[in-house]
Amino acid sequence: MGFRLLPDRLNIDFFRWMNLWLGISIAGVVASIALYLTLGLNYGVDFRGGTLIMAATPQVEEVGEFRDILSGLDLGEVQVTEVSDTTGSDRHLVLMRLDTSGAGQADAISGVRTALTEAFPGIEFLQVDSVGAKVSGELVRSGFLAVALSFAAIMVYVWLRFEWQFALGAVISLIHDAIVTIGVLSLLQIEFNLTIVAAILSVIGFSINDTVVVFDRVRENLRKYKKMPLRDVMNLSMNETLSRTMITVFTTLLALVAIYFFGGDVVSGFAFAVIWGVVCGTYSSIYVATATVLWLGVKRDWSRADAAATDGRLGKTGA
Amino acid sequence: MLTFPLWKRLAVIAICLVGLVIALPNAFYSRVERANDAREAMARGAPETPELAAAAASWPGFLPSGLVNLGLDLRGGAHVLVEVRLADAQADRLEGLWPEVRDRLRDLRAEVGTVRRVDGAPTELRIRIGDPAGMAAALAAVEEVSQPVFSITGAPSRDFLARADGADTLVVTLSGPEIVAMNDRTMQQSLEIIRRRVDETGTREPTIQRQGADRILIQVPGIGSAEELLAIIGQTARLSFHPVVSRTSDPEVRPGLDEVVHPSIDEPGTFYVLERRPVVTGEQLVDSQPSFDQNGQPAVNFRFNPQGGAAFGSYTAENVGSPFAIVLDGEVISAPVIQSHIPGGTGIITGNFTPEESTRLAILLRAGALPAEITVLEQRTIGPELGQDSIEAGRLSGIVAMVLVCGYMILTYGWFGMVANIALTINLVFIIALMTAIGATLTMPGIAGIVLTIGVAVDANVLIYERIREELKTAKGPARAIQGGFDKAFSSILDANLTTLIVAVVLYLMGSGPVRGFAVTLALGILISFFTAVYVSRMIIAAWFDRRRPKTISV
Numbered sequence: 001m002g003f004r005l006l007p008d009r010l011n012i013d014f015f016r017w018m019n020l021w022l023g024i025s026i027a028g029v030v031a032s033i034a035l036y037l038t039l040g041l042n043y044g045v046d047f048r049g050g051t052l053i054m055a056a057t058p059q060v061e062e063v064g065e066f067r068d069i070l071s072g073l074d075l076g077e078v079q080v081t082e083v084s085d086t087t088g089s090d091r092h093l094v095l096m097r098l099d100t101s102g103a104g105q106a107d108a109i110s111g112v113r114t115a116l117t118e119a120f121p122g123i124e125f126l127q128v129d130s131v132g133a134k135v136s137g138e139l140v141r142s143g144f145l146a147v148a149l150s151f152a153a154i155m156v157y158v159w160l161r162f163e164w165q166f167a168l169g170a171v172i173s174l175i176h177d178a179i180v181t182i183g184v185l186s187l188l189q190i191e192f193n194l195t196i197v198a199a200i201l202s203v204i205g206f207s208i209n210d211t212v213v214v215f216d217r218v219r220e221n222l223r224k225y226k227k228m229p230l231r232d233v234m235n236l237s238m239n240e241t242l243s244r245t246m247i248t249v250f251t252t253l254l255a256l257v258a259i260y261f262f263g264g265d266v267v268s269g270f271a272f273a274v275i276w277g278v279v280c281g282t283y284s285s286i287y288v289a290t291a292t293v294l295w296l297g298v299k300r301d302w303s304r305a306d307a308a309a310t311d312g313r314l315g316k317t318g319a
Numbered sequence: 320m321l322t323f324p325l326w327k328r329l330a331v332i333a334i335c336l337v338g339l340v341i342a343l344p345n346a347f348y349s350r351v352e353r354a355n356d357a358r359e360a361m362a363r364g365a366p367e368t369p370e371l372a373a374a375a376a377s378w379p380g381f382l383p384s385g386l387v388n389l390g391l392d393l394r395g396g397a398h399v400l401v402e403v404r405l406a407d408a409q410a411d412r413l414e415g416l417w418p419e420v421r422d423r424l425r426d427l428r429a430e431v432g433t434v435r436r437v438d439g440a441p442t443e444l445r446i447r448i449g450d451p452a453g454m455a456a457a458l459a460a461v462e463e464v465s466q467p468v469f470s471i472t473g474a475p476s477r478d479f480l481a482r483a484d485g486a487d488t489l490v491v492t493l494s495g496p497e498i499v500a501m502n503d504r505t506m507q508q509s510l511e512i513i514r515r516r517v518d519e520t521g522t523r524e525p526t527i528q529r530q531g532a533d534r535i536l537i538q539v540p541g542i543g544s545a546e547e548l549l550a551i552i553g554q555t556a557r558l559s560f561h562p563v564v565s566r567t568s569d570p571e572v573r574p575g576l577d578e579v580v581h582p583s584i585d586e587p588g589t590f591y592v593l594e595r596r597p598v599v600t601g602e603q604l605v606d607s608q609p610s611f612d613q614n615g616q617p618a619v620n621f622r623f624n625p626q627g628g629a630a631f632g633s634y635t636a637e638n639v640g641s642p643f644a645i646v647l648d649g650e651v652i653s654a655p656v657i658q659s660h661i662p663g664g665t666g667i668i669t670g671n672f673t674p675e676e677s678t679r680l681a682i683l684l685r686a687g688a689l690p691a692e693i694t695v696l697e698q699r700t701i702g703p704e705l706g707q708d709s710i711e712a713g714r715l716s717g718i719v720a721m722v723l724v725c726g727y728m729i730l731t732y733g734w735f736g737m738v739a740n741i742a743l744t745i746n747l748v749f750i751i752a753l754m755t756a757i758g759a760t761l762t763m764p765g766i767a768g769i770v771l772t773i774g775v776a777v778d779a780n781v782l783i784y785e786r787i788r789e790e791l792k793t794a795k796g797p798a799r800a801i802q803g804g805f806d807k808a809f810s811s812i813l814d815a816n817l818t819t820l821i822v823a824v825v826l827y828l829m830g831s832g833p834v835r836g837f838a839v840t841l842a843l844g845i846l847i848s849f850f851t852a853v854y855v856s857r858m859i860i861a862a863w864f865d866r867r868r869p870k871t872i873s874v
Contacts, residue, residue: 003730054705105695106549113546128545128700135400135696139831146829153821161814195764198826198834202771202841205822209775209815213782216811244785247731248778251724255774258720259767264712267767274771 005246010239014286015231021287029176032183039186044193045129049136051098054127056091057120066094069115075100075108105130143197147178150201154208162215169292170211173284177207181277190269199270203277210245210285217241234290249282323858331858335745342752344384351386354378385755390762390836393710395703396540397548401693403533408505408691409493410441417444423460430456444491451486461491468496508690510535513552515686520551545698555648555692556683558601561593563642563654583651585671591651593644598634603627607684609677612669617677619668628664636660713766720773728777732784735874738859739780742851746776749847750840762836772844779852782808787874797872805857816845
């Protein structure tokens with residue numbers, strides 16, 4: 001017998017403090033929406049338009065000097081920040097954000113390069129991203145569309161494979177996850193860019209994965225224990241799958257922590273968002289998705305004709 | 320039962336070996352890349368130097384040599400998204416119609432009276448005629464100039480249409496099918512010209528793709544910056560030679576009919592009034608090379624095709640002593656006086672060039688002019704150091720994730736954990752092999768997707784093992800418990816993975832650039848985990864069980 005995160009026989013009553021968890025979920029969602037409306041998101045150049053320049057200098061240079069030089073070029077609003085370099089090499093990173101976009105962007109960037117190369121010999125331009133307002137607007141739209149589309153696709157899939165109550169429960173829990181993830185990004189002002197949209201979608205993917213495993217067991221137990229009250233069936237199913245959930249969450253978190261600490265700046269924001277999302281997703285599979293299904297109630301006689309129909313439609317479902 | 324037929328076992332082993340062989344070159348990335356480059360150079364007819372031969376021999380020819388494409392963010396380079404101004408090309412086309420329409424109407428002067436062009440929107444040509452009574456005749460005459468076009472719907476149409484607007488004004492516009500056909504032509508041409516220009520710079524594996532109705536995405540690995548790339552592709556480079564009417568310093572000068580005003584590049588404040596119709600244009604060039612003039616200044620040599628050469632020759636013969644303007648993108652490069660008849664169709668363009676500028680201009684003229692101006696929507700540069708750092712970071716995080724996850728699996732499941740780790744390793748090999756085979760591009764988020772797969776892919780094994788544990792509790796004996804575990808977990812694995820796959824597909828369809836790379840590795844990891852967790856680990860466990868026949872098992 002190997003190492004276990006949980007004891008073998010579990011009998012947790014997940015719905016005992018239901019109202020408390022419900023309150024926490026609602027408070028989290030409301031707080032997230034409030035944060036989004038007040039603090040807003042720290043949009044990166046992908047979504048805001050403008051130019052981002054990452055440069056490395058051999059010596060430590062004053063951030064203020066960069067600001068002075070850039071302000072002298074008459075480029076509109078300029079932000080300069082220092083970045084810590086995780087690779088341990090002997091250089092100093094500076095991140096600059098300019099509001100230039102549209103016509104003359106290429107000239108403006110060339111101007112910045114020349115001016116900075118003169119002022120700081122040995123400077124290297126590691127990354128220059130410049131996105132026009134037209135494209136950034138489209139990226140925002142397609143990002144939202146991607147999230148909405150995946151919700152719709154998942155809802156249809158779960159509805160076909162289970163029942164509409166499950167589909168609704170799954171999607172409500174996904175919306176919960178997406179909103180609280182955005183809330184945390186807003187609270188910590190983590191840069192919101194294309195990679196973060198990918199992170200939110202992976203959170204959705206992970207969360208639904210978890211939810212579906214629990215639902216699958218609920219369906220199986222509903223067939224097995226036809227007389228047991230729904231609440232008990234759900235508790236039993238979650239107790240049975242909890243060990244698997246914990247192990248998978250743990251291995252995923254191990255991988256994510258590796259990305260967060262060793263993956264460099266480009267993906268550390270991504271890793272953070274997914275770490276947070278995985279934790280939320282696991283919680284919401286139990287306290288949002290399953291609780292919604294319990295609240296909506298399910299039809300109990302799917303072991304007979306209906307089950308046969310389901311099996312026929314979707315092939316072998318085990319047992 | 321648990322046992323697998325021999326052919327199935329052999330098939331699974333064969334598939335794994337094929338995956339391993341396809342993925343193998345990626346383990347020796349730089350060596351294989353060198354060998355491939357050397358072989359390609361020799362195939363193109365480069366002389367076989369000892370270095371080339373050594374590089375080609377550094378990777379055995381009988382092994383596969385396909386490599387995963389590294390994305391721009393890992394390799395460094397420039398990414399530019401441009402929009403082609405299709406409306407400009409349409410306006411140009413209408414502009415080109417005017418002389419023909421005018422000549423046709425002037426032939427009918429007796430019926431329509433004087434013919435005058437009036438200002439209008441760029442999408443139309445407005446012509447006022449002196450005698451409103453001749454409108455019908457004028458419309459018929461314009462109709463005759465137009466050509467039939469074929470549209471997809473099959474409805475016959477003309478390339479442009481004329482209608483009366485008021486009593487004495489004729490409006491000529493391009494027809495719908497013609498605009499569709501023209502836009503398509505303009506995009507094809509733009510792509511072709513940009514490709515030629517990028518190829519001239521000799522960079523390896525550029526990506527030049529049409530995106531949507533009017534956009535082109537250009538990605539060039541290894542180039543220093545996006546600005547450098549834009550210097551090559553951003554300029555329209557439309558060259559023409561015009562007779563000079565006059566030279567002035569008045570920017571408000573009003574050109575006469577069929578005349579245009581262009582500023583000088585080198586002398587600020589100087590403007591040239593030129594005849595609108597060029598004697599020859601850049602389209603008639605067949606070659607251009609950077610060179611130097613008799614004073615040792617950088618210049619560009621060019622050669623015309625036979626028609627261009629003839630037109631140029633006869634014009635210079637007739638106009639010795641008059642100035643002649645060389646116009647590039649609406650600016651006069653220089654306006655030399657014709658010293659003598661220039662036969663043979665060759666010439667030289669001088670101006671205040673630096674050597675780099677003359678080299679670039681020669682490239683642009685050789686590749687041809689863009690059919691319409693382009694605007695930059697997005698430009699990104701990734702330095703090569705950053706790419707290298709990202710690869711290192713990706714490798715490190717991958718190794719750390721692998722060690723942690725494998726260690727944890729062994730700790731939790733012992734021997735069964737070992738089996739899951741073998742399945743996971745095969746999964747990763749297959750991701751690389753499939754990406755190589757389908758030509759997918761690996762990006763930094765893609766590496767994150769692979770590392771995430773390390774965490775998620777063991778999920779299928781975890782589901783199976785947890786199920787086996789449950790089955791063991793009901794004391795049916797190890798063989799039936801293993802069998803039951805695999806069978807009953809299948810439904811969960813299917814549902815869980817399919818829903819994640821849905822998200823990956825949406826991400827692929829909606830995402831762009833690096834995000835797509837993430838979707839690809841995530842989707843591949845999920846699909847492959849069906850095979851590795853369900854087939855490969857089942858086979859290993861079955862083989863082990865057959866040999867040992869344990870009375871009890873511990874999962």
